[in-house]
Amino acid sequence: MIFDLPTALEFGGRKWAINSDYRDVLRTLTAFEDPNLENEEKAYICLHNTYPDLDEIPGEHLQAAFDAAVAFIDHGSADDGRPSPRTMDWTQDANLIFPAVNKAAGFEVRGVDYMHWWTFIGYFMEIRDTTYATILSLRGKKARGKKLEKDEKEFWQHNRGLCELQKRYTEEELAEQERLKAILG
Numbered sequence: 716m717i718f719d720l721p722t723a724l725e726f727g728g729r730k731w732a733i734n735s736d737y738r739d740v741l742r743t744l745t746a747f748e749d750p751n752l753e754n755e756e757k758a759y760i761c762l763h764n765t766y767p768d769l770d771e772i773p774g775e776h777l778q779a780a781f782d783a784a785v786a787f788i789d790h791g792s793a794d795d796g797r798p799s800p801r802t803m804d805w806t807q808d809a810n811l812i813f814p815a816v817n818k819a820a821g822f823e824v825r826g827v828d829y830m831h832w833w834t835f836i837g838y839f840m841e842i843r844d845t846t847y848a849t850i851l852s853l854r855g856k857k858a859r860g861k862k863l864e865k866d867e868k869e870f871w872q873h874n875r876g877l878c879e880l881q882k883r884y885t886e887e888e889l890a891e892q893e894r895l896k897a898i899l900g
Contacts, residue, residue, distance in 0.1 A: 720831040724765075724783040727776035732767055733787065737824075737835035739764045740788055744805045750885045761785070790836055800858030802851055804880055811847040811877065818845055850878050 723730040746752060746760040758781050762769055765784040772780050805812070817823050819838040824830055842848050853867055863871060871878050884892070
């Protein structure tokens with residue numbers, strides 16, 4: 716039924732139960748953003764967070780399981796294949812995301828025992844008139860090379876720490892930076 720929220724995904728000739736709570740998906744999304752994880756590790760974390768019966772999925776169906784999990788996370792939306800500019804970071808922005816989602820939902824979403832991922836992302840897509848919506852708008856403008864208006868520039872300058880997406884470095888890159896700092900004094 717088109718009105719149902721999926722709690723199972725179909726591949727390999729059967730339906731597989733999934734962990735559909737938004738927290739499980741956010742754990743996957745934060746892993747996807749982690750520069751210290753290899754792609755294989757990210758895929759495993761996604762599978763582990765999505766399927767409670769992962770150990771029962773035959774090896775030949777793991778790619779289909781991963782593809783189904785990603786499609787579920789993407790809310791079934793089609794990807795045009797073109798990379799879009801990065802305007803958010805689930806980890807960096809968490810302190811802004813939850814108040815915005817709470818406002819859209821009308822309650823504290825972290826206070827409920829269970830919320831389906833699609834319900835959570837529906838609230839997320841409806842955030843308006845929040846600090847986070849303003850920041851996303853400004854990041855989007857900058858990513859597309861558009862000029863900010865005077866008041867937008869002022870907001871950006873006063874909230875630079877919130878507005879600028881921080882570059883995430885691998886442990887090796889951080890170690891190299893420390894080594895160079897030691898050499899250069």
